[in-house]
Amino acid sequence: MSTPKPETGHIAPYTHPAAGWGALKYVAINLIKEKVAGGNYKMLFKQNQADGFDCPGCAWPDRQHASTFEFCENGVKAVAAESTSMRVTPEFLAQHTVTSLMTQTDYELEQHGRLTHPMAYDAQTDKYRPIAWDEAFAMVARHLRALPDPNQAAFYTSGRASNEAAFLYQLFVRAYGTNNFPDCSNMCHEATSRGLPQTIGVGKATVVLDDFEHADTILLFGHNAATNHPRMLGELRECARRGATIVSINPLRERGVERFTSPQHPVEMLTGSSTRIASMFVQPRLGGDFALIKGMAKRLVELDDEAVRHGRERLIDVDFVREHTVGFSDFVDDLRAESWADIIAESGVPQEDIDALTQVYARGKRVIACWGMGLTQHKHSVPTVQILSNLMMMRGNIGRPGAGLLPVRGHSNVQGDRTVGIEEKPEPEFLDRLQAAFGFEPPRQHGYDVVHTISAMLAGKVKVFVGLGGNFSTATPDTPRTYAALRQCDLTVHIATKLNRSHLVHGKEALILPTLGRTEIDQQDGVAQGVTVEDSVCMVHISFGMNAPASPHLLSEIAIVARMAAATLGSEQIDWLWYAQDYARIRDAIEQVIDGFDSYNERVAVPGGFHLTPPACHRVWHTPSGKAQFLVNRIDKDTPISRARQQYGDRLMVMMTTRSHDQYNTTIYGLDDRYRGVFGLRRVVFINPADRERLGLEAGQHVDITSVWDDGVQRHVEDFVLVDYDIPQGCLGAYYPETNPLVPLESTGDGCGTPTSKSVPVLLTPSRHQQTAMG
Numbered sequence: 001m002s003t004p005k006p007e008t009g010h011i012a013p014y015t016h017p018a019a020g021w022g023a024l025k026y027v028a029i030n031l032i033k034e035k036v037a038g039g040n041y042k043m044l045f046k047q048n049q050a051d052g053f054d055c056p057g058c059a060w061p062d063r064q065h066a067s068t069f070e071f072c073e074n075g076v077k078a079v080a081a082e083s084t085s086m087r088v089t090p091e092f093l094a095q096h097t098v099t100s101l102m103t104q105t106d107y108e109l110e111q112h113g114r115l116t117h118p119m120a121y122d123a124q125t126d127k128y129r130p131i132a133w134d135e136a137f138a139m140v141a142r143h144l145r146a147l148p149d150p151n152q153a154a155f156y157t158s159g160r161a162s163n164e165a166a167f168l169y170q171l172f173v174r175a176y177g178t179n180n181f182p183d184c185s186n187m188c189h190e191a192t193s194r195g196l197p198q199t200i201g202v203g204k205a206t207v208v209l210d211d212f213e214h215a216d217t218i219l220l221f222g223h224n225a226a227t228n229h230p231r232m233l234g235e236l237r238e239c240a241r242r243g244a245t246i247v248s249i250n251p252l253r254e255r256g257v258e259r260f261t262s263p264q265h266p267v268e269m270l271t272g273s274s275t276r277i278a279s280m281f282v283q284p285r286l287g288g289d290f291a292l293i294k295g296m297a298k299r300l301v302e303l304d305d306e307a308v309r310h311g312r313e314r315l316i317d318v319d320f321v322r323e324h325t326v327g328f329s330d331f332v333d334d335l336r337a338e339s340w341a342d343i344i345a346e347s348g349v350p351q352e353d354i355d356a357l358t359q360v361y362a363r364g365k366r367v368i369a370c371w372g373m374g375l376t377q378h379k380h381s382v383p384t385v386q387i388l389s390n391l392m393m394m395r396g397n398i399g400r401p402g403a404g405l406l407p408v409r410g411h412s413n414v415q416g417d418r419t420v421g422i423e424e425k426p427e428p429e430f431l432d433r434l435q436a437a438f439g440f441e442p443p444r445q446h447g448y449d450v451v452h453t454i455s456a457m458l459a460g461k462v463k464v465f466v467g468l469g470g471n472f473s474t475a476t477p478d479t480p481r482t483y484a485a486l487r488q489c490d491l492t493v494h495i496a497t498k499l500n501r502s503h504l505v506h507g508k509e510a511l512i513l514p515t516l517g518r519t520e521i522d523q524q525d526g527v528a529q530g531v532t533v534e535d536s537v538c539m540v541h542i543s544f545g546m547n548a549p550a551s552p553h554l555l556s557e558i559a560i561v562a563r564m565a566a567a568t569l570g571s572e573q574i575d576w577l578w579y580a581q582d583y584a585r586i587r588d589a590i591e592q593v594i595d596g597f598d599s600y601n602e603r604v605a606v607p608g609g610f611h612l613t614p615p616a617c618h619r620v621w622h623t624p625s626g627k628a629q630f631l632v633n634r635i636d637k638d639t640p641i642s643r644a645r646q647q648y649g650d651r652l653m654v655m656m657t658t659r660s661h662d663q664y665n666t667t668i669y670g671l672d673d674r675y676r677g678v679f680g681l682r683r684v685v686f687i688n689p690a691d692r693e694r695l696g697l698e699a700g701q702h703v704d705i706t707s708v709w710d711d712g713v714q715r716h717v718e719d720f721v722l723v724d725y726d727i728p729q730g731c732l733g734a735y736y737p738e739t740n741p742l743v744p745l746e747s748t749g750d751g752c753g754t755p756t757s758k759s760v761p762v763l764l765t766p767s768r769h770q771q772t773a774m775g
Helices: 020-032 040-046 073-082 092-093 098-102 104-113 133-145 163-176 190-199 210-213 233-243 268-273 289-309 318-324 328-339 341-347 350-361 381-394 412-421 428-438 450-458 477-489 557-569 576-581 583-593 600-605 640-651 688-695 769-775
Strands: 118-124 127-130 153-157 217-221 246-248 259-261 278-284 367-369 405-406 462-466 491-496 509-514 531-532 540-544 653-658 684-687 702-707 717-723 731-735 760-766
Touching: 020 328, 020 769, 040 491, 040 557, 040 653, 092 127, 092 576, 118 133, 118 259, 133 210, 133 462, 133 509, 153 163, 153 450, 163 412, 163 428, 163 462, 163 557, 163 576, 163 583, 190 381, 190 405, 210 233, 217 350, 233 246, 246 350, 259 731, 268 477, 268 688, 278 600, 289 328, 289 350, 289 381, 341 350, 367 381, 412 531, 428 583, 462 557, 540 600, 557 576, 640 760, 684 688
Parallel strands: 153 462, 217 246, 217 367, 246 278, 367 405, 462 491, 491 509, 653 731, 684 717
Antiparallel strands: 118 127, 118 509, 531 540, 653 760, 684 731, 702 717, 702 760
């Protein structure tokens, strides 16, 4: 393993509210650092909408698309990064070998700016050289047509792709003959997508933004709004100010949900005041959410029993349960049989805290449960999502105003991509409609997800990899093995706006195809085109880029997909270029194939778009029974972590990967994580001070981290600084992608295949680099 680059920085505890003047300061820093092209800072007040700002970053919904200030610090970072004046030109790439660029950090790679020309890898010089667009598409076609089996190619999709690009992409790939669609959903909310349909019939939110105006209780499970979707804090602020109870259920006590100063409210900014967000904090140990929620459900049954004995109002919504659900009695029997000792031990939460949390839930008349990857990146993530659904059904908190389930998605269209067909396990009905609309027989065999794609590349079963956005090599687990997998491919293709690590971890032949960003003007045949996305609450809306393209040589994602398809398959059966000439034609095609998109072009033209309403919102349950289904899942005490603990005892720690505040997914905007008090550092590991002392370590000491897994592969990262933090004993936190090498490829969520990045068994040892330096 190579020696990490030395870092200079410091730890300084953050004691201020989230956002406020600190957010505005960092907005200014990023605008200056990114050297926005032409100094066009006015773009922040008018972006992707005729009159206002439509954030192209995260998937949190916009309450008012025409509101100038409906953007946040992270939205500014995303727009400024895309609008930078820095360029990665053919001249730049002629000066740097791929080997030399690989020594740069992800932050350094990000700072080089926008890609300007299509480029092909030259193995003789170890550099990328310019290539004509037609030649690039011919190269892709040659490789794809040469494969004896279409399943030897895999087609990745990032959540930045629009509905139009994603639909055309899946159409091309299925016409080519495979369902190999690894996508970013496989690494984040796949447990939601696989778990919820078994309980309520759909893997999406059952709330809209207006429900927050009516909710009296909001439960936040496993996500950090201040960093991952800051605009949510504005919504939570309004809820808190009108008296709603907000509870944070997260191993890390995050500053962003303690207090918040809203940049959109002058009084708070000028007076230095703030709003208290969460009034209660519960910190389960990593992987303990399933046992915690099951404990809440068990305690709710006990409280309901007490209410029946004393003739008080029932806490179980018996009318909802009787009319809308099946399986409740079996679920209650399982709860009664569950041991409190096991619940407490596995959750890491004292019984009195579980009781207090349950009392809050029981008092709520209209409850919204939100969750992020803190629930979904574990071995038992599917049962965790399902038991949360069970808990909400027990009190009828699905399908009525002010209540419901809200999986908080990451990138702006990660949900929309799945809706329009980016799915390695497509439903037969979808394929039937695709066949009827386009006249070809789609493949019926299930394809590869992310983890299976990497395994297939390692085994020589996938020889061509195409990435529609994203940074595959950096987002994925088991980094050295992922690198080896990509390097075994005959061809790797990346459609991207900026240089990233995946362009340097390439196949025998490789292409970088530069594309327009969402903030840029996209004209086809002289007509401006808009693209649509679906946010976390299933609102579909259109946006139009307004900045000049970074280079005249850029093509839109849709144009790239269409020309790749035409070069590979020809245009006799499907006229790919005709679709790319007018994106409304793609929306008409989506309307033909996918339910809910009736009058797509007309409805999306209305400001704010339309709601793609899941049936569960109206208490219509698309399940085999026709009702919402209580599912029984038991606490599993025989896990890789429990077995590792038997071997290593108290030395064994459980690590979660997380992102810093200066980071969006794999994009590193800066080196500060100010809400956690980290400045200029990324190789840090957060630890409970009691654990640090027990292990005989010092605050600020450098340590190495080693995974514990049973396949004989050594997974090891070096030279991380210990930072004392409010985290449950036995648990650690560290940033990705720096700690992705520790996540075993085979360690995935049961029933969803998501890497278990929030529950990695590890050992800490003093850093060999620091030991050597200390002599």
